Amino acid sequence: MIGIYLIIAFIISGILFFNRSTRLNNILLIVYLLVQCFFTLYEYNHLNVIELQYFKPDALGILLLMTLTIVGAAALFHSHLYIKDHQEKPRSRGIYFSAMVMLITAMGAAYLSNHIAVTWIFVEITTLSASALIYHHRNERSLEGTWKYVFICAISVTLIFIGILFLSMAMRQAGSTDLTFDNLLVKASVLNVFWLRLAFLFIFTGFTAKLGLVPMYTAGIDAKDKAPAPAGALFATVLMNMGFVGIFRIYVVISHTTIFAWTNSVIMIAAFLTVFVATVYMVKVKNIKRMLAYSGIEHMGLVMLGLAAGGIGYYAAILHIILHAFVKSSLFFQFSQVYKVFQSKSIYDEGNYFKYNLTGAMVVLIGFICATAMPPSGLFVSEFMIFSAMFKAHQIVVLVLIMILLTMIIWAFGKNIFKLLFTPVEDFDDTHVPKINPLHSLSQFGLIGLSIYLGLNPPIQFVNLIQEAIKNLPH
Amino acid sequence: MINVLLIVLLISLLYLSIANRLLTYIKILAFQGVILFGVALIELSEINTVNLVLILLETIIVKAILVPLFIKYIIKRNNMTREMEPFIPNFVSLIIVTTIIVITILLSNSITDTHLEKISFIVALSTLFTGLFIIGTRKKIITHVMGYMVIENGVFILSLAVGNEMPLLVNLGIMLDIFASVLILGVFVNKIGDVLKDVDVDQLRNLKD
Numbered sequence A: 001m002i003g004i005y006l007i008i009a010f011i012i013s014g015i016l017f018f019n020r021s022t023r024l025n026n027i028l029l030i031v032y033l034l035v036q037c038f039f040t041l042y043e044y045n046h047l048n049v050i051e052l053q054y055f056k057p058d059a060l061g062i063l064l065l066m067t068l069t070i071v072g073a074a075a076l077f078h079s080h081l082y083i084k085d086h087q088e089k090p091r092s093r094g095i096y097f098s099a100m101v102m103l104i105t106a107m108g109a110a111y112l113s114n115h116i117a118v119t120w121i122f123v124e125i126t127t128l129s130a131s132a133l134i135y136h137h138r139n140e141r142s143l144e145g146t147w148k149y150v151f152i153c154a155i156s157v158t159l160i161f162i163g164i165l166f167l168s169m170a171m172r173q174a175g176s177t178d179l180t181f182d183n184l185l186v187k188a189s190v191l192n193v194f195w196l197r198l199a200f201l202f203i204f205t206g207f208t209a210k211l212g213l214v215p216m217y218t219a220g221i222d223a224k225d226k227a228p229a230p231a232g233a234l235f236a237t238v239l240m241n242m243g244f245v246g247i248f249r250i251y252v253v254i255s256h257t258t259i260f261a262w263t264n265s266v267i268m269i270a271a272f273l274t275v276f277v278a279t280v281y282m283v284k285v286k287n288i289k290r291m292l293a294y295s296g297i298e299h300m301g302l303v304m305l306g307l308a309a310g311g312i313g314y315y316a317a318i319l320h321i322i323l324h325a326f327v328k329s330s331l332f333f334q335f336s337q338v339y340k341v342f343q344s345k346s347i348y349d350e351g352n353y354f355k356y357n358l359t360g361a362m363v364v365l366i367g368f369i370c371a372t373a374m375p376p377s378g379l380f381v382s383e384f385m386i387f388s389a390m391f392k393a394h395q396i397v398v399l400v401l402i403m404i405l406l407t408m409i410i411w412a413f414g415k416n417i418f419k420l421l422f423t424p425v426e427d428f429d430d431t432h433v434p435k436i437n438p439l440h441s442l443s444q445f446g447l448i449g450l451s452i453y454l455g456l457n458p459p460i461q462f463v464n465l466i467q468e469a470i471k472n473l474p475h
Numbered sequence B: 001m002i003n004v005l006l007i008v009l010l011i012s013l014l015y016l017s018i019a020n021r022l023l024t025y026i027k028i029l030a031f032q033g034v035i036l037f038g039v040a041l042i043e044l045s046e047i048n049t050v051n052l053v054l055i056l057l058e059t060i061i062v063k064a065i066l067v068p069l070f071i072k073y074i075i076k077r078n079n080m081t082r083e084m085e086p087f088i089p090n091f092v093s094l095i096i097v098t099t100i101i102v103i104t105i106l107l108s109n110s111i112t113d114t115h116l117e118k119i120s121f122i123v124a125l126s127t128l129f130t131g132l133f134i135i136g137t138r139k140k141i142i143t144h145v146m147g148y149m150v151i152e153n154g155v156f157i158l159s160l161a162v163g164n165e166m167p168l169l170v171n172l173g174i175m176l177d178i179f180a181s182v183l184i185l186g187v188f189v190n191k192i193g194d195v196l197k198d199v200d201v202d203q204l205r206n207l208k209d
Helices: A002-018 A022-045 A059-086 A090-112 A116-137 A140-173 A181-186 A193-211 A218-226 A229-236 A238-254 A260-284 A288-309 A312-342 A358-371 A378-392 A396-422 A438-456 A460-469 B002-018 B022-043 B049-077 B090-109 B118-137 B141-161 B167-195
Strands: none
Touching: A002 A022, A002 A090, A022 A059, A022 A090, A059 A090, A059 A229, A059 A238, A059 A312, A059 A438, A059 A460, A090 A116, A090 A229, A090 A238, A116 A140, A116 A193, A116 A218, A116 A229, A116 A238, A116 B167, A140 A193, A140 A218, A140 B141, A140 B167, A181 A238, A193 A218, A193 A238, A193 A260, A218 A229, A218 A288, A229 A238, A229 A288, A229 A312, A238 A260, A238 A288, A238 A312, A260 A288, A260 A396, A288 A312, A288 A378, A288 A396, A312 A358, A312 A378, A312 A438, A312 A460, A358 A378, A358 A396, A358 A438, A378 A396, A378 A438, B002 B022, B002 B090, B002 B118, B002 B141, B022 B049, B022 B141, B049 B141, B049 B167, B090 B118, B118 B141, B141 B167
8 A cells, every 4th residue: 555655646746746737736636635644544444564565554653644644734735825825836836736745755654664774765855855845935045944954964864874874783793684673673682782872873863853853953943944834834843753753763672772771861961952952042033933943843852851751751752742743833834824914024023913813813822822831732741741751760950950941931932922912013014914814724723622632632542552652662 | 905995095085184175175086986986896795796786887977977077067167266265274174084083993993893894994984074074164065065975985885884785775875875966966056056156154144043
């Protein structure tokens, strides 16, 4: 099935690239969405069945694939609105949708891949398609964003590749050449620890470019800022989840070796620095879109802290990335409407949003409450579990520092969001403010509602899938 | 023989650190491509012929001919000045690259793995870190691209170490090589040259907080 899916998706992407007709474009996108939904359902019903030798839909892959399908459908809908509003030429529309379909497909395949080299190939494809999306506006700024993203991602995929080479050296000692995650897990106890350590360092550093952790987070921020908002929503959520998958699968293997404690401290340091950097920039930043991007960085830091703390932290980490994907993507979708009203990304030019777009302002307000993990946000539940896991792991000092940093983040986030919502801007000419259709905010309400529902009252299948995803980690 | 080639590659890194002109860099890149051709020819004795031919063609055609010619074309097209414009003096660069080599030698001496081919490991790691060093300390963006190519060469040597058992990984390395070269140079030649005329990193400082 995955083979057929990949072929269909790449064909659709190819036709979209060359197609100039609006109607065909819309039909193809709907066909793609249907294929994507059908594929997700199919894989859900074929849990843990190996396909094409290199793909295995395990619980984590399925969870993230479902997230991808939901966020991706909303992203395609908002892209459609975006392209229509900007009256794009057929050529640039073709490139945009072709790249977006390719991006969604590659991420889905990367989630399900069971072989580290296959994951790596799809990570490369996401770099390619993401760069086309970032360069959509074809001006100097977007060129700068694209160049930085391409270059940093090229270095990071090289680092991942070096990590894979070291991993293969670690496997050589175990007398095997099969680099599937299943086989790595079986052989975990006989892997050469020295090479494994190097492999983890390189693979971790490489994937941080996608996941958005210190040290390679920088390129992602520019990308989310310069790409059109619907594409930025994908970069800030599901693309980050892909980085998480890469690190998580290697982490599971390492949890069965003697360097597990060392790995946890590496992750802990990177995660703490990430939250710290996010705080510094959140306080300083004046561009709403970049602020949302930094908030994403902070959440990924928390996820990794949960992973490093262990215990209930594993469960919380996976819950957190899924819920974060829904909340943050809806804020990004909403941002296109904010930009339409104020024609600016800077907080100085924005204010009194409630007056111009009531429904949109409600999305921003609820989205803010959810993104800062205040009740009733679903993220509140996962963050609460992460903190209690850190308590149990006796990381009190880190926890206290993180709490202080989070308070500062909420302060900075709230300051900007409330300015946007309530404070009127002086001499803002509101005669040209367009009327925004409230129905365009519907998907945002849906996504946020879903995140609250999954956090407060998770269905039993959902809980079972998360439990299944973390079953190989030590309890 | 293979050790001689690898050590020549190591020396080329030292030359790289003190070279002052873009053209010299291009020549060194081409030269490294030829050396890698030789190393791959000798090292990969156990894999099948078709695969070997593919790998050899990649080293000699892409690494030694196409990429250097392409970079030369970009430089000419954009009328770049021929100096490297490093942030630090050449002498300091030389010392740092030497330090990198010494550290990798010390590191590899501390490894007790019987499978390890020491010289190739040392050369691979030094090449890798020298590439990163060049990216960090040169002003022109095109030099960053060349630094990245140097990193790729290091990765290629590293992948040869497991090449006989897992030819898949060498092929993936080649894929990375071609893919990244096309992507990076493609962005460069099509876009950066048109939008930003004389290209150095100072012009890429607009996106910040």
